[in-house]
Amino acid sequence: MKILFNQVGLIGVGLIGGSLGLAIRRKKLACRVIGFGRNKHNLVWAIQNGLIDDKACSLHKMAGECDLLVLSTPVQTIQNFLPLLARWAKPGTIIMDVGSTKEQIVKTADRLIKKPLFFIGAHPMAGKEMGGAKEAQDNLFEGTTCILTPSSNNAAGPLGRIKELWQRVGCNVVIEDPHKHDRFVAAVSHLPQMSSYALMTAVSRLVPRQKIPIIAGSGFRDTTRLAGSPADMWVDICETNHFFLSRALKNYQKELTFLENAIRKKKRGELKKYFKRARKKKLLAGK
Amino acid sequence: MKILFNQVGLIGVGLIGGSLGLAIRRKKLACRVIGFGRNKHNLVWAIQNGLIDDKACSLHKMAGECDLLVLSTPVQTIQNFLPLLARWAKPGTIIMDVGSTKEQIVKTADRLIKKPLFFIGAHPMAGKEMGGAKEAQDNLFEGTTCILTPSSNNAAGPLGRIKELWQRVGCNVVIEDPHKHDRFVAAVSHLPQMSSYALMTAVSRLVPRQKIPIIAGSGFRDTTRLAGSPADMWVDICETNHFFLSRALKNYQKELTFLENAIRKKKRGELKKYFKRARKKKLLAGK
Numbered sequence: 001m002k003i004l005f006n007q008v009g010l011i012g013v014g015l016i017g018g019s020l021g022l023a024i025r026r027k028k029l030a031c032r033v034i035g036f037g038r039n040k041h042n043l044v045w046a047i048q049n050g051l052i053d054d055k056a057c058s059l060h061k062m063a064g065e066c067d068l069l070v071l072s073t074p075v076q077t078i079q080n081f082l083p084l085l086a087r088w089a090k091p092g093t094i095i096m097d098v099g100s101t102k103e104q105i106v107k108t109a110d111r112l113i114k115k116p117l118f119f120i121g122a123h124p125m126a127g128k129e130m131g132g133a134k135e136a137q138d139n140l141f142e143g144t145t146c147i148l149t150p151s152s153n154n155a156a157g158p159l160g161r162i163k164e165l166w167q168r169v170g171c172n173v174v175i176e177d178p179h180k181h182d183r184f185v186a187a188v189s190h191l192p193q194m195s196s197y198a199l200m201t202a203v204s205r206l207v208p209r210q211k212i213p214i215i216a217g218s219g220f221r222d223t224t225r226l227a228g229s230p231a232d233m234w235v236d237i238c239e240t241n242h243f244f245l246s247r248a249l250k251n252y253q254k255e256l257t258f259l260e261n262a263i264r265k266k267k268r269g270e271l272k273k274y275f276k277r278a279r280k281k282k283l284l285a286g287k
Numbered sequence: 288m289k290i291l292f293n294q295v296g297l298i299g300v301g302l303i304g305g306s307l308g309l310a311i312r313r314k315k316l317a318c319r320v321i322g323f324g325r326n327k328h329n330l331v332w333a334i335q336n337g338l339i340d341d342k343a344c345s346l347h348k349m350a351g352e353c354d355l356l357v358l359s360t361p362v363q364t365i366q367n368f369l370p371l372l373a374r375w376a377k378p379g380t381i382i383m384d385v386g387s388t389k390e391q392i393v394k395t396a397d398r399l400i401k402k403p404l405f406f407i408g409a410h411p412m413a414g415k416e417m418g419g420a421k422e423a424q425d426n427l428f429e430g431t432t433c434i435l436t437p438s439s440n441n442a443a444g445p446l447g448r449i450k451e452l453w454q455r456v457g458c459n460v461v462i463e464d465p466h467k468h469d470r471f472v473a474a475v476s477h478l479p480q481m482s483s484y485a486l487m488t489a490v491s492r493l494v495p496r497q498k499i500p501i502i503a504g505s506g507f508r509d510t511t512r513l514a515g516s517p518a519d520m521w522v523d524i525c526e527t528n529h530f531f532l533s534r535a536l537k538n539y540q541k542e543l544t545f546l547e548n549a550i551r552k553k554k555r556g557e558l559k560k561y562f563k564r565a566r567k568k569k570l571l572a573g574k
Contacts, residue, residue, distance in 0.1 A: 125504035145501055174501055187493035188502045192486060192510035194550075197565040198542035199482050204568045206474035206535055214432055214461055215475045216574045217412035222509040223479040227569040231562035238550045238558055248493055249547040253540060255485035260536040263481075263525045271525055275518035278484040281491045282514040285499045287507065 004165055005030040009066035010052060011059070011081055013037050015128060016098050017072030018051040018136030023169040025050060026138045036062050046133050063088035068165075071097035075236040078105055082112050091116035094158045098122050100185065100233075101240040102149040102178040110151050118158040121149035121178060124171060125189070129228035142170030147185075149178040186244030190237055191252055194245070196226035197234075291452055292317040296353035297339060298346070298368055300324050302415060303385050304359030305338040305423030310456040312337060313425045323349050333420050350375035355452075358384035362523040365392055369399050378403035381445045385409050387472065387520075388527040389436040389465040397438045405445040408436035408465060411458060412476070416515035429457030434472075436465040473531030477524055478539055481532070483513035484521075 008024055010017045013035040021033045035043050035052035036059050043055040056062035063069060063085050071078045071085075078097045082105075085095050095113055097105055102121045109119040126144040128135055146166040150159065166173050176184070203212065203220070212220075238245060262270045295311055297304045300322040308320045322330050322339035323346050330342040343349035350356060350372050358365045358372075365384045369392075372382050382400055386392055389408045396406040413431040415422055433453040437446070453460050463471070490499065490507070499507075525532060549557045 125502060127504065127506070144504060147502065172501075184494050184498055184502050187490045188499060188507050189504060191490065191493075192506045194543070194546050195482055195486050195510055196506075197562055198539060198546055199479060200565045200569050200572075201561070202535065202539040202542045203474045203478065204572075206478075206538055207471050209571065211471055212475060212572045213574055214459075215412060215434065215471050216572065217414065217431060217476060219414070219479045219483075219513050220475050221574045222512050223482055224569055224572070225509050226506050227565045229562075229566065231559050231566060234562050235555050235559045239553050239555060242550050242553055246547055246551040248489065249543060249550070251493060252485060252489040253543055253547070255489045256481070256536060256540055256543070259481050259485055260533055260540070263529050263536065264533040266526050266529055268522050268526060272518050272522045274488070275484055275516075275521050278487045278514045279516065279518060282487050282511055284496065285487075285491075285503065285511070287500055287503045 001028070001168070003028065003031060004161055004168075005068045007032045007034065007066045008068045008070060009056060009062045010035045010070050010072060011037070012071065012073035012077070013043060013046045013051060013133050014072060015131045015133070015135045015140070016124065016126070017070060018046060018133040019138065019140035020070060020072065020098070020169065021046070021051040022136050022138040023141060025053070027168055029165060029168055030068070034062060034066070042133055051133060051136055059084060060088050064090050067093055069093060069095045071095070071099070074233045075099040075101055075105065075240050079108050082108050086112040086117065089117050094118045094120060094162060096120045096122050096162060098124055100189065100237050102181045104240045106149055106151045106178040118155060119151050120159060120162045121151065122162065122166065123147045123149070123181065123185070124166065129226050131230040131233065139170065141166070144171055146171035146173050147176050147181055148173060149176055149181050151178075182241050183244045186241050186248045190241055190245045191248040193226045193229065193234060194249060195252065196224050200224040200227035288315070288455070290315060290318060291448055291455075292355045294319045294321065294353045295355045295357065296343065296349045297322045297357050297359060298324070299358065299360035299364070300330060300333045300338060300420050301359065302418045302420070302422045302427070303411065303413070304357060305333060305420040306425065306427035307357060307359065307385070307456065308333070308338040309423050309425040310428060312340070314455055316452060316455055317355070321349060321353070329420055338420060338423055346371060347375050351377050354380055356380060356382045358382070358386070361520045362386040362388055362392065362527045366395050369395050373399040373404065376404050381405045381407060381449065383407045383409050383449060385411055387476065387524045389468045391527045393436055393438045393465040405442060406438050407446060407449045408438065409449065409453065410434045410436070410468065410472070411453065416513055418517040418520065426457065428453070431458055433458035433460050434463050434468055435460060436463055436468050438465075469528050470531045473528050473535045477528055477532045478535040480513045480516065480521060481536060482539065483511050487511040487514035
């Protein structure tokens, strides 16, 4: 199998960045993977555990040396890094982000990153509630979908290489418009996250703390799993996707209001119809 | 290990009844397990697959022959069976239900089931979203909690035997007042179920059907898992626990309203605090 990149630079070596580094190295998709991040201890750990080959001396130097730069930090930080990379990257470099919202990032990138540089937005639909490099896995992406969001500055060559990169780490790659991406993930990914945070909070208001571990079963465990996610990342996602997420939350609340009303008034027929329909939708979703 | 019962009669051989039958037989906790239910094919399948030894000729005969009768049907049906068992069970028999709400059932049982019969309410916090005997597993209860709800007609002997039964199929047994049981499970079990039904419905209104399987990741899968649950069982639970569940739903909606508002107004600080607190609660819950 051919090597896709000479040197990959990861800006942010957490769960996603670290897993990508690990997968790239194990599958020999690049000659070298280097990492940049705030936390030196984390980078040393990442070297020792094979997530990256080395750490970058500086972002400036790294940007000028790599043919693929991967932004895998919270979304707002990605936006802050883009002007620096636009200035420092060498001609031909592909800059890719792996943030969970795409419209704002692609807009910023469109403005800043011009040929002979290339920008491609990516959103691998993979993750675990626990973030951090220590949770990285080389098979994190296997069997998942990676959404690529084209920007106006997209050449077929770079897009093809990025597509192949994600496919070779195990993803099913789909191309989506950044605006539609944000609208859909608001519902499919960000709304479940909010439902989980709110559920965990509501339950802990309703039940004495020491009772929860005793009574809770697998339903509680799974519906609140995402509440274990790191806060910073989600604050950024909420901010950049506030329009669609707020709309999705309002829709969700409408459904809950319907259920609450039907339960209070003991409308068995309506509840049964609702549950059956939801069940059918879940089975159709196949996930 | 000693045999706990001579003959166990299961009224309803679905996921819970069937799994209990399987576990009792595998662990030799009773000499014989017989089953009663509406669907003959299901009972034949249950015999062929070792869930029960035989099917009962009639409820009347079964009630008079067993020293443990287990009601494992939807909650309303449990209520309908209690007067019949009160009339037909032989002296010394323990009648136990495994329904998900307890206050109404225990009240009915208190009224109907008198010495020399015994009644004990049980709620094993185990299950899978897919119901039915075909999903039965002999290890379904292992590592889970079973809540026993005492009624006024509780002797130490029968309670001890029931406690041992659940412990020997792998449960951690706790005793709880039926009223408190319903209040707590409304939050920890029934609210997550409603959140899942509503989430599945909202998402399928917001995203084209064919996009969901492509975009959805493990967060969506887990938060909507419960939406695959059978409707009938949940209609009964909603009806019998309407007071506490409606209250829990209102609490949940308050949390969502807070989040929607903070997201719309981009209150980063408030969101961060909220997410951090929820995360801490999730980690403390240990589940």
